[in-house]
Amino acid sequence: MPGATDTKPTKPLKNPCNLCQSVRAILKRPKTGQQLCKECFFHVFETEIHNTIVDNKLFNKGDRVAIGASGGKDSTVLAYVMKLLNDRYSYGLDLVLLSIDEGITGYRDDSLETVKRNRDQYQIPLLIISYKDLYGWSMDDIVKEIGRKNNCTFCGVFRRQALDRGAIMLNVDHIVTGHNADDIAETVLMNILRGDLPRLQRCTSIITNDTSEDSSGIETSKILRSKPFKYTYEKEIVMYAYFKKLDYFSTECIYSPNAYRGHARVFLKDLEAVRRTAIVDIIHSGEALSASVQANESTKLPTMANCTRCGYISSNELCKACLLLEGLNKGLPQLGIGHTTKIRRMHEAASLTSGLSSPASLSPPTAGGSAEENVKVVTHIKDLGQLATMPTLDSDNDGSLDKDNNTSEDNTPVDGWQRTVDGLPDYTAEPRGRAKGVEWKLRAKGRNFVDFCRIKVSGGQGGDGCVSFHREKFVAFGQPNGGNGGRGGNVIFEASSNETSLQHIPHTASAPRGVHGKGSLMHGHAGKDLIIKVPMGTIIREVPSPEKEKSAEDEDEELFHKSLELGETEAKDKEMSKRWVLYPRLANSLTALPEGKVNYFEEAQAWVAEEDRIVEARRAAMSKKPLLLDVNEHTEDGTQFMVGRGGGGGYGNPHFLTTQNRAPKYATRGREGQTRWLTLELKTIADAGLVGLPNAGKSTFLQAVSNAHPAIAPYPFTTLNPYIGTVDYSDSYQVKVADIPGLIRGAHMNVGLGHSFLRHVERSKVLVYVIDIAAEFGIKRKVKGVDDWTPEEDLEQDETKDDESASLKSPQDEDPNAVNAEYSQPFEDWKTLLDELEAYQPGLTRRPSMIIANKADVTEVAPKNLQLFQKLVHDEWAKRRVANSSATDNYDIKIVPVSAKYKKNIVKVTSILREIVEAEKAKESVAAARKEQREREEEEEALAFKATRRNIMNNSQNE
Ligand SMILES: Nc1nc2c(ncn2[C@@H]2O[C@H](COP(=O)(O)OP(=O)(O)OP(=O)(O)O)[C@@H](O)[C@H]2O)c(=O)[nH]1
Ligand SMILES: [Mg+2]
Numbered sequence: 022m023p024g025a026t027d028t029k030p031t032k033p034l035k036n037p038c039n040l041c042q043s044v045r046a047i048l049k050r051p052k053t054g055q056q057l058c059k060e061c062f063f064h065v066f067e068t069e070i071h072n073t074i075v076d077n078k079l080f081n082k083g084d085r086v087a088i089g090a091s092g093g094k095d096s097t098v099l100a101y102v103m104k105l106l107n108d109r110y111s112y113g114l115d116l117v118l119l120s121i122d123e124g125i126t127g128y129r130d131d132s133l134e135t136v137k138r139n140r141d142q143y144q145i146p147l148l149i150i151s152y153k154d155l156y157g158w159s160m161d162d163i164v165k166e167i168g169r170k171n172n173c174t175f176c177g178v179f180r181r182q183a184l185d186r187g188a189i190m191l192n193v194d195h196i197v198t199g200h201n202a203d204d205i206a207e208t209v210l211m212n213i214l215r216g217d218l219p220r221l222q223r224c225t226s227i228i229t230n231d232t233s234e235d236s237s238g239i240e241t242s243k244i245l246r247s248k249p250f251k252y253t254y255e256k257e258i259v260m261y262a263y264f265k266k267l268d269y270f271s272t273e274c275i276y277s278p279n280a281y282r283g284h285a286r287v288f289l290k291d292l293e294a295v296r297r298t299a300i301v302d303i304i305h306s307g308e309a310l311s312a313s314v315q316a317n318e319s320t321k322l323p324t325m326a327n328c329t330r331c332g333y334i335s336s337n338e339l340c341k342a343c344l345l346l347e348g349l350n351k352g353l354p355q356l357g358i359g360h361t362t363k364i365r366r367m368h369e370a371a372s373l374t375s376g377l378s379s380p381a382s383l384s385p386p387t388a389g390g391s392a393e394e395n396v397k398v399v400t401h402i403k404d405l406g407q408l409a410t411m412p413t414l415d416s417d418n419d420g421s422l423d424k425d426n427n428t429s430e431d432n433t434p435v436d437g438w439q440r441t442v443d444g445l446p447d448y449t450a451e452p453r454g455r456a457k458g459v460e461w462k463l464r465a466k467g468r469n470f471v472d473f474c475r476i477k478v479s480g481g482q483g484g485d486g487c488v489s490f491h492r493e494k495f496v497a498f499g500q501p502n503g504g505n506g507g508r509g510g511n512v513i514f515e516a517s518s519n520e521t522s523l524q525h526i527p528h529t530a531s532a533p534r535g536v537h538g539k540g541s542l543m544h545g546h547a548g549k550d551l552i553i554k555v556p557m558g559t560i561i562r563e564v565p566s567p568e569k570e571k572s573a574e575d576e577d578e579e580l581f582h583k584s585l586e587l588g589e590t591e592a593k594d595k596e597m598s599k600r601w602v603l604y605p606r607l608a609n610s611l612t613a614l615p616e617g618k619v620n621y622f623e624e625a626q627a628w629v630a631e632e633d634r635i636v637e638a639r640r641a642a643m644s645k646k647p648l649l650l651d652v653n654e655h656t657e658d659g660t661q662f663m664v665g666r667g668g669g670g671g672y673g674n675p676h677f678l679t680t681q682n683r684a685p686k687y688a689t690r691g692r693e694g695q696t697r698w699l700t701l702e703l704k705t706i707a708d709a710g711l712v713g714l715p716n717a718g719k720s721t722f723l724q725a726v727s728n729a730h731p732a733i734a735p736y737p738f739t740t741l742n743p744y745i746g747t748v749d750y751s752d753s754y755q756v757k758v759a760d761i762p763g764l765i766r767g768a769h770m771n772v773g774l775g776h777s778f779l780r781h782v783e784r785s786k787v788l789v790y791v792i793d794i795a796a797e798f799g800i801k802r803k804v805k806g807v808d809d810w811t812p813e814e815d816l817e818q819d820e821t822k823d824d825e826s827a828s829l830k831s832p833q834d835e836d837p838n839a840v841n842a843e844y845s846q847p848f849e850d851w852k853t854l855l856d857e858l859e860a861y862q863p864g865l866t867r868r869p870s871m872i873i874a875n876k877a878d879v880t881e882v883a884p885k886n887l888q889l890f891q892k893l894v895h896d897e898w899a900k901r902r903v904a905n906s907s908a909t910d911n912y913d914i915k916i917v918p919v920s921a922k923y924k925k926n927i928v929k930v931t932s933i934l935r936e937i938v939e940a941e942k943a944k945e946s947v948a949a950a951r952k953e954q955r956e957r958e959e960e961e962e963a964l965a966f967k968a969t970r971r972n973i974m975n976n977s978q979n980e
Contacts, residue, residue: 040065048264051256054297059264066261070249071106077227079247080195082113087193089184090118090139090147092132094262095199097139097269099250102261103197104143119187119196121180122151124159125275132270139268150187152179156342158349164276166349172276175349178341182333188244200248203255206300207285209307214285222311225304227251254300287567472522472703472742472780475564477529478665481509483691484535484545486671488604490684491541501685503674504538509667509694510548516652516660520556522742523703527553532665535691538673548667555652558706558784561664563647564698600629602671604686621682629689636669636692648697653784654706664699668692702780705743707759708938710785712858714850715763717793718875720744722921723760726931731760738763743781748931756931756938759785764857779861786941788870789934790854794886794918795879796846847874847886848893866901869937871915873930878920891916 038046038058046056050065057065073079080086088103090096100118107114120136123129133149140147153159156179164172188196205224212221223229228247250258262269292299327333328340335341484506491499510532530553536545555561597603607622650662669692677685711719720731720740729746732739744760762778782788851872858865874890877883898914917930 048260051260051293051297052254052301062260062264066253066257067102067106067109070102070253071110073227073252074106074112074249077247079197079228079249080112080114083115084113084195085115085117085191085193086195086197087117087119087148087184087188087191088145089196089198090120090136091199092120092135092139092270093199094258094267094269094271095201095250095255097135097267098258098262098265099197099199100139100143100145101265101267103249104145116145117191117193118145118147119184119191119193120147120149121183121187122149122153123176123180124151124153124161126161128275129160135268135270142268148187148191150183150190152183155179155183155186156346158346160276163349169276175345176276178345182340182342185244185333193244195245195247197247197249199250201250201253201255201258202300202304203286203289205248205251205307206289206303207282209303210285210289211282213307213310218311218314221307222314225307225311252301252304291567472705473701474523474526475528475698475700476526477696477698478512479529479531479696480511480665480667480694481532481534481548481551482693483507483509483668483670484537484548485602485690486673486676486688487538487540487543488602488674488686488688489540490674498684501674501678502540502542503688504540504542504544505673505676506538506670506691507535507545507547508670509533509535509691511550511663511667512665513550513552514555514561514650514652514662514664515552516557516559516656516658516662517554518557518658520554521745522556523559523701526555526701530665532667532694534694535667535670537691538671538688542673542675544673545670547670550667551665552661555701556703557652557654557656557658558704559652560702560704561648561650561652561662562700562702563649564700566696566698600690601626602688602690604674607686619681621677621679621685622687625677625685625687640695648699665697666695668694704784705745705759705761705781706784707745707757708785708942709756709787709789709934710759710761710782711789711791712761712782712854713763713791713875714793714853715739715765717763717791717850718921719760719763719791722791722873722875722919723758725921725924725927727758729760743778748934750931750935754935756935758789758934761785764854766853766857779857782858782865783862786868786945787934787937788858788866788868790851790870790872791875792847792851792872792890793876794847794874794883794890795876796850796886797882845886845889845893847890848897851890851894852897869941871917871930871933871937873921874916874918875921877918878923878925883918887916887918 036046036056038044038061039055040057040061044058044060046058048059048062049056050062086103088096088100090100100116103114103116106112107116118136118140120133122133136147136149139145151159153162160172160176163175167175184196184198208224209221212218212224228245230245261267289300289303292303296302326335328335328343329338330343331340333340333342339347486506487503489501489503491502493499512530512532530551532551533548535548538545648664650664652660652662671689671691674685674688676689677687679685711722713719715738716735720733723729723731723744723746724733726748727746728749729744731744731746740760740762743762746758746760748756748758750756759781761781764778855866872894874883874887877887894914894916915933917926917933919926919930921927
């Protein structure tokens with residue numbers, strides 16, 4: 022029939038592309054949520070990049086442009102798209118690929134192979150330059166020297182310079198890099214967190230070039246850098262590469278799994294999951310912020326000049342790369358990491374004294390020979406004329422910087438600490454030995470101080486049930502006999518008095534899964550419980566999962582994508598196999614079920630779904646209240662706490678046996694175990710805690726009264742972890758005393774690891790303030806990197822305090838020779854301690870306490886100081902008593918002069934300590950007895966109430 026085909030209604034297209042409407046959509050754009058077909062996606066993706074290039078006028082016709090190529094997805098897509106747009110829109114660019122070989126075996130060597138293939142595929146010339154050739158050090162060498170920490174600093178600094186040097190060799194005007202919107206948003210976040218406005222400005226501009234005074238004529242200043250992917254989402258780049266089948270290399274750098282950026286990335290991904298525009302929003306905020314910074318003329322960018330050694334652009338005398346190389350070559354790999362200004366100053370001072378002011382070498386001691394030999398560049402393009410423009414690398418390496426700069430002067434005492442004119446230690450001097458470790462530890466801001474950690478615990482998954490039938494000669498249809506799966510192992514915390522730290526706690530703990538059931542009704546074993554010992558004094562808190570929670574929408578999206586990838590039936594089968602173990606070919610028989618036959622499997626699915634619903638509801642009810650456990654002194658050794666429950670085992674097929682269905686051909690899989698994220702915080706438990714400023718003599722005192730041997734040294738923060746000693750009395754009575762690391766001003770705001778120290782004071786029954794009674798006004802307690810902290814509030818406070826009590830003003834402020842009879846440094850120290858404790862936890866200073874006036878053997882100052890100190894303390898204590906009107910501190914605080922070093926007056930101090938501890942323990946046991954009595958009474962009351970209710974109900978039933 023003519024025209025029949027025209028009139029036949031066409032089937033409506035399922036999920037049509039939002040743009041062309043004629044083809045089925047195969048993806049959802051992460052940036053906009055549009056559902057698009059492949060071709061439309063390519064079109065919008067490429068057009069957006071073209072618009073970015075044109076709107077920002079990134080290139081001029083005839084520019085020679087280097088594409089930073091690493092072989093990863095971003096740079097591969099960049100190279101492909103740049104070539105494509107250059108041809109399509111006739112940009113007239115001369116493109117080249119520029120790769121940096123950092124020398125990371127197993128990572129960069131493989132990715133460079135990909136770049137070489139890209140060179141051939143896209144017909145773009147390629148230049149590869151390596152760190153080894155430029156600097157004499159590969160990243161493998163550097164990591165061997167400095168370890169995995171901080172290696173990203175070296176890599177980042179070296180790569181930036183290497184790209185510029187490569188650009189000079191290639192004689193290009195412009196480098197394009199594959200930084201995408203996610204990278205830029207991460208950098209914006211990091212710079213905002215660091216408060217680094219100049220860097221914020223730089224990272225938000227799409228095109229940058231560093232300006233220099235160009236004193237040495239190095240051409241780096243003229244090279245422009247731009248990011249055509251500034252507004253392109255990482256996920257879209259991955260999709261583009263995937264659908265275009267581009268050849269790229271995808272592995273994480275093996276040396277950077279814990280970089281700070283990783284945390285910003287996780288945070289950003291979480292934001293993106295909630296709101297897909299978060300990435301672009303953050304970039305726009307960064308741009309707005311940097312625009313306002315530019316408008317504000319008071320924010321000055323550092324003036325750029327050239328490095329005196331290599332000529333590269335730098336805001337300091339030495340560029341960062343030269344500083345890092347100096348450290349590597351001299352065996353001081355930490356040089357240039359962290360507080361660079363201080364280190365630069367040290368380095369410059371040392372260079373001056375050792376005659377190193379002239380430009381020296383970039384090469385390691387082993388790399389000798391001429392400049393040409395040193396600059397051996399692996400290249401894949403013919404024209405290497407530009408090599409001559411590379412800065413000369415001298416092999417002269419002699420004017421060396423001594424490892425220890427402070428060894429020669431005669432004011433350096435034997436213990437390694439420079440002394441000031443008045444003979445007191447000057448803590449601003451460069452610390453040595455252990456003190457260097459302290460600096461590092463302080464810089465780590467408590468990350469390596471293991472009294473706090475996070476852990477993810479997962480109970481083991483249950484074992485699967487088994488589908489099996491009895492087989493025997495002459496028995497045609499055997500009984501179903503599949504065994505049940507075993508339950509998954511639990512994760513259990515066990516209180517242990519043998520543990521003193523959380524160092525052994527892993528980041529993740531997963532209990533083993535249950536064993537699968539087998540035929541002949543053999544049930545699987547339960548998974549073994551995973552027991553983790555935790556020290557007494559640990560507080561365990563459940564925290565929300567840092568991982569992305571899947572919303573219903575996400576799950577739908579995932580299913581949609583899966584069904585696109587696998588096809589609908591296959592995706593369904595996969596979903597089914599997550600919960601069910603099916604007998605071979607069962608699925609076929611179910612689809613071809615004759616009419617009138619009951620589908621027993623559907624019935625079984627309904628039962629199991631109902632059971633799942635109940636289990637889920639129970640789990641949700643249990644997890645409503647986050648877990649909070651306190652392993653304290655009342656907890657018995659060996660008490661166990663279940664923190665991650667194992668999943669139940671699956672049912673074997675006999676479970677589904679009914680009078681109608683005699684041969685169930687299905688069994689269920691084991692359930693998933695419970696997963697929880699926990700934080701563990703250890704608070705040392707002791708009868709008495711020694712609280713004092715650094716160097717007051719706390720450790721010396723502990724050594725004098727107990728058989729503990731803590732480290733003692735004349736520099737602050739000798740003690741970095743709490744140390745417990747036991748004072749043994751002649752009648753076998755014992756008092757546990759904790760040596761707590763020194764507190765400083767601002768500790769309550771976590772200055773100088775304040776919180777990690779203060780948390781150990783919390784659980785001491787008695788506070789023992791250790792005061793350096795020999796401290797005179799003018800003692801310098803300045804600690805590198807700690808006391809240079811001067812928050813504005815403190816300055817304000819200081820000003821008001823000065824106004825209020827002129828008597829406490831330092832006499833030296835006005836006249837160095839003046840003597841103020843009312844000023845007492847020990848009293849000021851004690852007040853600092855009280856203020857810090859009170860600010861950290863209000864009411865903490867009301868604990869029973871005593872004061873040890875240590876270093877009383879320094880007879881020139883101690884007696885005079887002690888008198889004034891006693892008077893001021895008693896006045897202050899009386900004032901506080903009136904203000905608090907609390908019964909707990911209704912006693913006079915005892916001050917005992919002691920010489921911990923020479924063990925003088927120790928017996929007196931220990932007997933007073935015992936008195937206070939005993940009184941406190943007695944108070945506690947009375948309180949505990951009262952509590953017990955109250956609980957007993959409540960229990961009896963509840964029982965009586967139940968009995969009465971039962972009687973009433975019985976009576977009413979009888980009636
Ligand atoms: N003259 C004198 N010096 C003492 C006395 N007690 C301690 N010292 C000295 O003071 C310095 C510091 O002592 P530590 O016990 O390490 O001080 P700390 O309070 O534990 O210091 P941090 O652990 O850094 O907080 C050491 O050089 C001791 O020898 C004392 O009674 N008399
Ligand atoms: Mg100490």
